Amino acid sequence: MYAGFDTCPEDAFADFHVAVIRESGLLNWMKPRARFYFDGRPSFIPLPVSQSFAMLEWGLNWCVAAHGHQYLIIHAAVIEREGRAAILPGAPGAGKSTLCAGLINRGWRLLSDELALLDLDSGLVCGMCRPVNLKNASIDVIRRFAPHAVMTGPVPDTTKGTIALMRPPEESIAARDAPARPAWIIVPDYSPEASPELVPHDRALAFMLLAEQSFNYDIHGKNGFAAVGRLIDACHCYRFSYSNLEDAVRIFDRLAGGCE
Amino acid sequence: MSGNALITRALLLPSLVTGLSAPEWDLLVRQGRRANLLARLAHRIVEQQLMDRVPPRPRSHLLSALRMADRQSSAMRWEVECILRALAGVDERVILLKGAAYLLSDLPTAKGRTFADVDILVPKQRIAEVESQLMLHGWQGTHHDDYDQHYYRQWMHEIPPMRHVKRGTSIDVHHTVLPESARLKINTALLFQSAIAVPGHGRLYVLAPVDMVLHSATHLFHEGTLDNGLRDLFDLDCLLRHFGAIPDFWEQLVPRAAELGMRRPLYYALRYCSKILNTPIPVEVINELEPGKPAPIISSMMDFCYQRALIPQHHSCSTKGSRLATTFLYIRSHWLRMPFPLLVQHLLRKAMRNSTARAWETLFTPAPEKPEP
Structure with missing residues (x-):
């Protein structure tokens, strides 16, 4: 790995x-x-x-x-394309790891599948590019979607169910020390029958979600509040419902191309 | 001094950090983190305007520790405010002890210090009232086991720790500063008499400077597990350097220790502060403590133990005999805490309960959760 x-x-x-x-x-x-x-x-x-x-x-x-309290740490996946980062926050089960694993196999750079490290001074997000954690059904989904991805064997009966880890693409690993400027906050919402849809998301709700999904929001106090505010101001906020990774790739590519 | 851990040397002489190599920084951060002294170090470095000269990677760890310490200070101030509100109906002074007292009195000791729970001291006859008011305001008792309840209420200097249901914060309500069963008998009434008000906080009090030092000394040198031993020694060092500048402080110290029944802990405190941290102590004070000091054999045994125990609990610091020293001090703390027959009875109870608990643990493998604190 x-x-x-x-x-x-x-x-x-x-x-x-x-x-x-x-x-x-x-x-x-x-x-x-x-x-x-x-x-x-x-x-x-x-x-x-x-x-x-x-x-x-x-x-x-x-x-x-x-x-790591030099950062505001948010429970979210972070991926980047051409210098612009998408932060994918969301509760476990919302499909952020799967979405992240899918997209990094199609040209997006992985910063993290789990921990977004926001530098409060620069507003940049750092990642560590560590292996991606896949759970249960996601393991087979990614295996089919990216047959060449290097994965560990499935480990059953953990507290998170069956899990497997996926090695990030080489390009992501090579660029792991480079932070990225957040451009989008996208709240993934996987549901088996959903048709792909990227819709603007309420900015106040996005703020609350980031604060709630932060591990050390309270430790940063007023600075943390201001930093999340600046982050929301600097980003477009969307909610993304999907059931299929091919749709996700298409929509995210269009987003990166500046069509949205 | 030269045999001291790197973190100890860096705290005593912050300019040392400008010449550290990468592996030395690695060790310094680890020792500081383990001893709960990383934020204090960070604070000293900021104070000396040396932060720019710290390499970026260790610097981020120092900044992280500073953030955490800042947050803990403001959380502690808020917690004290909540306690005062909860006890508004109790017509009694609330005396803060230890960390909370250093913070609310704005002492340099509080700078970069980490805090866990709040300790307060109230007269014994008020304990029931204070406890019920705290319960009405969301604090719950812990240690519901009959034996624990009996142990705390019969023998200890505090009631079982209480935890706030929403904030998860803990408070220890004391009525004196050492267990009732302890060998050393403390004149608690005197502590109450000399307590001083914290400006701007109504009924909030802290111990007078001399008493604060004596309490800190008594606490450290009765402690059985010295995980925070070095941090507590730095607290003492910092209090002594700060209060030492107050006129009369040194003159009052030994007579007051005698009056309260705390001469021996004071002796150890001054001895190890000066031995390990080079704390400046007037020679007259050392001489004043000469009569009644421990016999030479006890003294060398205590030196052996405390010089091995008052270190970061990190493998880079352990030396030959550290294990023996910590075990001895653990036993000693129990010995000081209660008379021998009671001790035997207490340890038997605990041993029996632990072995049953362990048997249960092997039968069922509990689900993994958060790391140990």
Whole structure:
């Protein structure tokens, strides 16, 4: 999953020191479990060894969400095209990871499928371009939609159901340090029968959604309020209902082309 | 001093950070985070106008810690306001202790400090009234187990912590500063008499400077788990440097400690502040504490332990004997907390309950949730 990344040299500064280590003891011999360690200290409860990689990803998300308060952290996917970023916020199940996974296989650059890091001073969004988390039915949807995408095998019975991780495209990984200027806030709304529709979304509702989906909105206080306000002012807000990724690609391409 | 952890050295001499290599920054941030001192360091760096000279990657961690600390300060002020409103009907002074007291008195100790819960002190005869008013305003009791209730109410210096149902914040309501069962008997009435009002907050009080130092010392040197030990030692250092400039502070300190029954904790506080943090302490004060100081063997044992325990709880800082030292101090804290027969009874109760809990845990694998705090 991280083949496109460099390893951190021993003598460099690392943001976080994490490990996933197999638990010892009789119980774990019968039913092997592993645990996430943050800088040498166990965090979270142990999980079955098969979920180790997913646990690493969840653990890293926690590291960022709990320690990255130099940013306003919003629970949203972020993708970019020609210097303009689309922020896709939404509750779990609204289809943001699937939409994001689909679009990054068709020319959009991945910043993040889960954590939008908004720099309060510059108004730019940063991403880490880590693997995309796919859940349940999305796994097969993406497998069919992008047969060449590199994915882990499905891991069943996690707290989020069956999950698989997808490696981001090489171009996204190569550009991972480049932030992007937000241009659109698009609230995805997947429903199996929906016909594709991109409609302007109420700006006040978009504001509330971003604030609600932010992990550290309260920590930033007044500055956080002002930053979300500026973000909304700088973006077009839409709601996007869809049931098919091909439709999504077409509509998002038109959006990026400036037709909307 | 030279054997100190990097975070300790950087806090004592912030200009040190201008010459750090990348791996040293890596270590400094980790030690600071673990010891809950990262925001304090960030604050010192800002104060000395050195932030521009910190490389961008560690800088972002310092800024993050500063944001968090700022937020905790304003949340703490609001929480105190809520408590005062809830206790508006109780005709009694509310004395803030520890972190909340440092913050509301605008002491330098509060700068970049992290806060968890609010600690207040009220006279014992008011406890029931305060507790019921807090309950009426949304705080709920914790530790509903019969034994815990008995343990707190019979032996402790506080009632079981209360948690606000909506905000999730915690308050510890104390009626004195050490457990009732503790070996050291504190003259609590004197603490109440000398408390001073926080300007602009009605019935809100904090302990007088000398008492604040003595309470901080007593608290730290009765503590069994020293996860925040180094942070608390820095609190003491900061209080001593700040109050040390007040006329009479040093003259009052030892006599007051004797009056309250806190000579021994004061002795340790001054000893380790000066040994580890180089806190300036007048020689007369050291001499005043000479009579009644621990026997040489006890003293060297305590040196061994505290010099190994008052460090960041990070693997880069552990040395030979740290494990032994923390275990010893843990046992010592229980020893100080209650008489031996009671201690045996208490530990047996706890051991039995923990082993049942562990058995249940292995039977059912609980669902993964948030990390441990």
